[in-house]
Amino acid sequence: SSELTQDPAVSVALGQTVRITCQGDSLRNAYASWYQQKAGQAPILVIYGETSRPSGIPDRFSGSNSGNTGTLTISGAQAEDEADYYCSSRDSSGNVVVFGGGTKLTVL
Amino acid sequence: EVQLVESGGGLVQPGRSLRLSCAASGFTFDDHAMHWVRQAPGKGLEWVSSISWNSGRIGYSDSVKGRFTISRDNAKSSVYLQMNSLRPEDMALYYCVRDRNYDLHYGMDVWGQGTTVIVS
Numbered sequence: 023s024s025e026l027t028q029d030p031a032v033s034v035a036l037g038q039t040v041r042i043t044c045q046g047d048s049l050r051n052a053y054a055s056w057y058q059q060k061a062g063q064a065p066i067l068v069i070y071g072e073t074s075r076p077s078g079i080p081d082r083f084s085g086s087n088s089g090n091t092g093t094l095t096i097s098g099a100q101a102e103d104e105a106d107y108y109c110s111s112r113d114s115s116g117n118v119v120v121f122g123g124g125t126k127l128t129v130l
Numbered sequence: 131e132v133q134l135v136e137s138g139g140g141l142v143q144p145g146r147s148l149r150l151s152c153a154a155s156g157f158t159f160d161d162h163a164m165h166w167v168r169q170a171p172g173k174g175l176e177w178v179s180s181i182s183w184n185s186g187r188i189g190y191s192d193s194v195k196g197r198f199t200i201s202r203d204n205a206k207s208s209v210y211l212q213m214n215s216l217r218p219e220d221m222a223l224y225y226c227v228r229d230r231n232y233d234l235h236y237g238m239d240v241w242g243q244g245t246t247v248i249v250s
Contacts, residue, residue: 052234052235053236055235055236055237055238057175057238059175064225064241064242064243064244065175065225065238065241066241067230067237067238067239069237070230070236070237070239071236071237074237076237076239106174108174108175110175110177110235110238111235112234112235115189116187116189116233116234116235117180117187117188117189118177118189118191119165119177119180119189119235120177121167121174121175121176121177122174123174124174124175
């Protein structure tokens with residue numbers, strides 16, 4: 023299966039740690055990458071290759087993979103982290119890419 | 131400045147065709163695979179199609195396979211999406227996206243602002 027499953031919504035208190043998960047069989051063979059999308063804006067890449075951060079992404083964002091689950095962790099969530107988060111991966115053939123359904127993060 | 135600029139969106143009747151273009155600048159275009167990703171109003175991201183640096187690896191989502199064709203012209207630093215037999219469910223904002231890798235998907239690190247396709 024090429025599907026990736028995410029919780030539709032997650033909330034976190036300001037300054038606390040939140041974990042957003044992504045589950046799917048494709049993650050057994052390929053890392054998840056993670057994207058942040060704020061309202062009315064194009065997505066931006068926050069994690070790739072499981073744990074790597076593009077330049078300019080704060081180090082409070084981190085990624086990990088275990089079995090069929092990828093996890094995006096935000097340590098010390100800030101108000102500006104409130105956004106939709108999507109994971110993506112490729113299937114075993116490498117020809118198909120899939121996105122998770124997205125997780126809406128609310129920072130309380 | 132690294133930039134992707136989409137064009138070609140618009141209003142089209144069901145069953146008709148449209149060709150999207152994406153002009154890249156500010157980086158070595160043939161060092162990267164490219165994708166088209168769409169987003170319907172109020173919905174999540176949906177991968178549409180990908181093409182590797184030399185067009186040797188091409189993929190399509192099941193929802194567009196047989197109707198859409200992706201191509202690229204490295205000499206013009208451009209990628210295209212030919213969309214035929216358009217359906218109302220194809221209506222979305224279409225993003226042109228660069229991958230960090232030249233072949234397999236590894237992370238989509240540059241996104242255009244998108245071009246809107248309306249099928250009605």
